[in-house]
Amino acid sequence: xxxxxxxxxxxxxxxxxxxxxxxxxxxxxxxxxxxxxxxxxxxxxxxxxxxxxxxxxxxxxxxxxxxxxxxxxxxxxxxxxxxxxxxxxxxxxxxxxxxxxxxxxxxxxxxxxxxxxxxxxxxxxxxxxxxxxxxxxxxxxxxxxxxxxxxxxxxxxxxxxxxxxxxxxxxxxxxxxxxxxxxxxxxxxxxxxxxxxxxxxxxxxxxxxxxxxxxxxxxxxxxxxxxxxxxxxxxxxxxxxxxxxxxxxxxxxxxxxxxxxxxxxxxxxxxxxxxxxxxxxxxxxxxxxxxxxxxxxxxxxxxxxxx
Amino acid sequence: xxxxxxxxxxxxxxxxxxxxxxxxxxxxxxxxxxxxxxxxxxxxxxxxxxxxxxxxxxxxxxxxxxxxxxxxxxxxxxxxxxxxxxxxxxxxxxxxxxxxxxxxxxxxxxxxxxxxxxxxxxxxxxxxxxxxxxxxxxxxxxxxxxxxxxxxxxxxxxxxxxxxxxxxxxxxxxxxxxxxxxxxxxxxxxxxxxxxxxxxxxxxxxxxxxxxxxxxxxxxxxxxxxxxxxxxxxxxxxxxxxxxxxxxxxxxxxxxxxxxxxxxxxxxxxxxxxxxxxxxxxxxxxxxxxxxxxxxxxxxxxxxxxx
Numbered sequence: 293x294x295x296x297x298x299x300x301x302x303x304x305x306x307x308x309x310x311x312x313x314x315x316x317x318x319x320x321x322x323x324x325x326x327x328x329x330x331x332x333x334x335x336x337x338x339x340x341x342x343x344x345x346x347x348x349x350x351x352x353x354x355x356x357x358x359x360x361x362x363x364x365x366x367x368x369x370x371x372x373x374x375x376x377x378x379x380x381x382x383x384x385x386x387x388x389x390x391x392x393x394x395x396x397x398x399x400x401x402x403x404x405x406x407x408x409x410x411x412x413x414x415x416x417x418x419x420x421x422x423x424x425x426x427x428x429x430x431x432x433x434x435x436x437x438x439x440x441x442x443x444x445x446x447x448x449x450x451x452x453x454x455x456x457x458x459x460x461x462x463x464x465x466x467x468x469x470x471x472x473x474x475x476x477x478x479x480x481x482x483x484x485x486x487x488x489x490x491x492x493x494x495x496x497x498x499x500x501x502x503x504x505x506x507x508x509x510x511x512x513x514x515x516x517x518x519x520x521x522x523x524x525x526x527x528x529x530x531x532x533x534x535x536x537x538x539x540x541x542x543x544x545x546x547x548x549x550x551x552x553x554x555x556x557x558x559x560x561x562x563x564x565x566x567x568x569x570x571x572x573x574x575x576x577x578x579x580x581x582x583x584x585x586x587x588x589x590x591x592x593x594x595x596x597x598x599x
Numbered sequence: 600x601x602x603x604x605x606x607x608x609x610x611x612x613x614x615x616x617x618x619x620x621x622x623x624x625x626x627x628x629x630x631x632x633x634x635x636x637x638x639x640x641x642x643x644x645x646x647x648x649x650x651x652x653x654x655x656x657x658x659x660x661x662x663x664x665x666x667x668x669x670x671x672x673x674x675x676x677x678x679x680x681x682x683x684x685x686x687x688x689x690x691x692x693x694x695x696x697x698x699x700x701x702x703x704x705x706x707x708x709x710x711x712x713x714x715x716x717x718x719x720x721x722x723x724x725x726x727x728x729x730x731x732x733x734x735x736x737x738x739x740x741x742x743x744x745x746x747x748x749x750x751x752x753x754x755x756x757x758x759x760x761x762x763x764x765x766x767x768x769x770x771x772x773x774x775x776x777x778x779x780x781x782x783x784x785x786x787x788x789x790x791x792x793x794x795x796x797x798x799x800x801x802x803x804x805x806x807x808x809x810x811x812x813x814x815x816x817x818x819x820x821x822x823x824x825x826x827x828x829x830x831x832x833x834x835x836x837x838x839x840x841x842x843x844x845x846x847x848x849x850x851x852x853x854x855x856x857x858x859x860x861x862x863x864x865x866x867x868x869x870x871x872x873x874x875x876x877x878x879x880x881x882x883x884x885x886x887x888x889x890x891x892x893x894x895x896x897x898x899x900x901x902x903x904x905x906x
Contacts, residue, residue, distance in 0.1 A: 309783075380783070476616075476687070479826045500807040503824060512821040512898050517810060519786045551901040582905050591819050592899050594858040598889050 294334045295540040296406045296433075297325045298425050299415020299529070300395065301339040301363070302372035305388075306568060308523050309380050316569040317349045319372065320415030320439065323526035325358045326573040327533025327560040328413070330581055331541040333357030336406035338425065340398045342369040352574055361403045366394045382524050383498055402428040410434040411540040413532060414459070416441050419451040426458050435545050437461040437536050438490075439528070442468050457489035460545075463532055465496045478503065479510070492550060494535070496528050504554050509547055513554045516562040516587055523568045527561040530573060534560030559584040601641045602847040603713045603740075604632045605732050606722020606836070607702065608646040608670070609679035612695075613875060615830050616687050623876040624656045626679065627722030627746065630833040632665045633880040634840025634867040635720070637888055638848040640664030643713035645732065647705045649676040659881055668710045673701045689831050690805055709735040717741040718847040720839060721766070723748050726758040733765050742852050744768040744843050746835070749775050764796035767852075770839055772803045785810065786817070799857060801842070803835050811861050816854055820861045823869040823894055830875045834868040837880060841867030866891040 299321030306313050321339045328335060336359045343365060354360060375389040400421060407430040414422040416439045426436065436459040444452045445468065456462055462485065466478060473481035482493050482505035495503040499521070501514040535550075535557035542549055559581055563572045606628030613620050628646045635642060643666045650672060661667060682696040707728060714737040721729040723746045733743065743766040751759045752775065763769055769792065773785060780788035789800050789812035802810040806828070808821040842857075842864035849856055866888055870879045 382783075476689075477826055477828065479824045497807065500804065501821065510824055510898060511901070512824070513901075514808065514819040514821065517786050517817055517819070519784055521784065548902070552903050555901060555903060585903060586905055589903065589905075591817060594818070594820075594862060595855070596859050596862060596892060596896065598893060598896075 294336070294409040295328060295332050295411040295413065295536060296336045296338065296402065296409035297321050297328065297358075297413045297415065297533075298338045298400055298422070299324060299413075299417060300372050301337075301341050301345070302374060302395075304525060304569065305373075305375040306523055306525050307377040308382065309378065310522055311568070313568050315373070317346065318374065318525060318569055320529045322349070322353075322570055323529035323564065323573065324413055324415055324533035324536075325353060326356060326570055327530040327557075327564075328537030328540070329356035329358060330560070330576060330578065331534070331537030331556070335359060336362055336403065336409060338362035338400045338402055338406065340364040340366060340394045340400075342366050342371040342394050345371050359406070362401065362406055364394075364401070369394045376525070378524065382521055400425050400428075410543070411536055412436045413536045414438040415529060415532070419444050419448050419455045423451070423455045423458065426455070434543070435460050435536070435539060437463065437532065439463045439532050440468070442471055445471050453488060459490055461492045461494060461550075462490045463494040463496060463528070463535075465498070465528070469493070469495050482510075483507075492547070494554070496531060498524065498527065502531065502554055502558060504547075504550055506547055511547075511551045511554065513551075513558050513588070514591060515558060516584070516591065518562060518566065521565045524565050525568075526564050526570065530564040531557040531561040533557070555585060555588050556581070559588060601643070601716040602635060602639050602718040602720065602843060603643045603645065603709065603716035604628050604635065604665075604720045604722065604840075605645045605707055605729070606631060606720075606724060607679050608644075608648050608652070609681060609702075611832060611876065612680075612682040613830055613832050614684040615689065616685065617829055618875070620875050622680070624653065625681065625832060625876055627836045629656070629660075629877055630836035630871065630880065631720055631722055631840035631843075632660060633663060633877055634837040634864075634871075635844030635847070636663035636665060637867070637883060637885065638841070638844030638863070642666060643669055643710065643716060645669035645707045645709055645713065647671040647673060647701045647707075649678040649701050650674050652678050666713070669708065669713055671705075671708070676701045683832070685831065689828055707732050707735075717850070718843055719743045720843045721745040722836060722839070726751050726755050726762045730758070730762045730765065733762070741850070742767050742843070742846060744770065744839065746770045746839050747775070749778055752778050760795060766797055768799045768801060768857075769797045770801040770803060770835070770842075772805070772835070776800070776802050789817075790814075799854070801861065803838060805831065805834065809838065809861055809865060811854075811857055813854055818854075818858045818861065820858075820865050820895070821898060822865060823891070823898065825869060825873065828872045831872050832875075833871050833877065837871040838864040838868040840864070862892055862895050863888070866895060
């Protein structure tokens, strides 16, 4: 049930219709690790930061059970920084600034203890970098989940396809699924993408929920309708963290268990969007998570008897 | 279990990325009545057409059990005509042409037998016209469902609010719920709209499913992911027809039964979008409907045991 999380640990500056932040902690791996930590405490993180990063947040990760031996801290360099502004509908955003800094020449090094992990979550990164992590594992993990984005489809499609061929579960959003497959229908898109290698595909639709496909089955989970959606940043990564964290904790990678993992992932995402950045993912209780999952059950439960 | 359906019976000319039609049969009440006819055969239709309308379609309605005594046929006049073109994403469309024709001075007259109906479905029309139907009922129906659109919020908001105050269930889409309430959050929007009078609110989200709210509960049903979505025209009306048809056939207006009605409504909508116009709604078998509902159950079913 050991889990290796690879991805960015970074600074974000975010503007939503409800307010704006200065530089706060963000990055895919921050959200993934925090969300997963509510399910498994046997977790390694591989990432890179500058020496400008707050020790407080690293302490938080450690206290949530995340092993930081694979976190490179580059002396005299700055952490990755992203700044963005959400439109009024919160579904679209503009990137205002991207400073790669330490990420420009990031070469992940997986510590020996982490090379044995049974579960591997590859957050959004250059596809070649994601592949280099897979190649460092001492044995093929039981499950490899990969998240990516449209940018890599534009500039590194060949590398991306090679990497996708090596994994088990791909998580992308609906427009990315359409771009990757060239199909408008998500049902057709899913079949084309599954033919590229993965055994399962998760299509994230933000406030409209998520779809899980394998070759023969499909499952849909809604997003929880919330009174306040404050900041969507990190929702997809929190989803991925809850998803793989639950799978790692149960060690069951059947389609039925992936359905449950989707619900737990959706629950973690529903917390994240209630505050700026990672704030809401810190200090949750297990009972908060169960309560949120109960709301999902009530939201979709119906009872029809067919003859 | 008697049902009165009021709304347009009309011609549409539709262009989608997959093809275009000349004038074909459309109109809210056509879709509603056809969809509802798979659940109840005790149905009256109140609408208006010109003498240019195909008798074939009227015969189809009759054979599906729809009483046409309330259908006004205006000699020498033309039926309502709408023409539209869908964008590539099928979620948005431009109206190319609207010819009100007989609809311009439509005054619905509810026949005596239909005034007693226990269930009343008011398809999208001028709010004052919808209200005039309610006022013609000899006794207050057990359930009144009303569909409307953003256009009436722009030009007849006062009349619309007066009409909404008289009904039980309002069906609108997500952007209309936001416009009507002035709230972005659909949870907050729902509470404001329910305070206007209706006991329940259905928010239709097209390919993203539908939400059902009452004051204390919320239910979500996805749309079925389909290989081919051909023409979204009439999906919302088919949904409404399945919804009220199921409620009328069971005579149970509890929240739990409304959940089932939402699933049956979604099933009917999933047929409609597979072909142009009303084509797919004609000649279905009950077993086709059950099979589609079974797909919904499989799509959302998961099993989590919480302690």
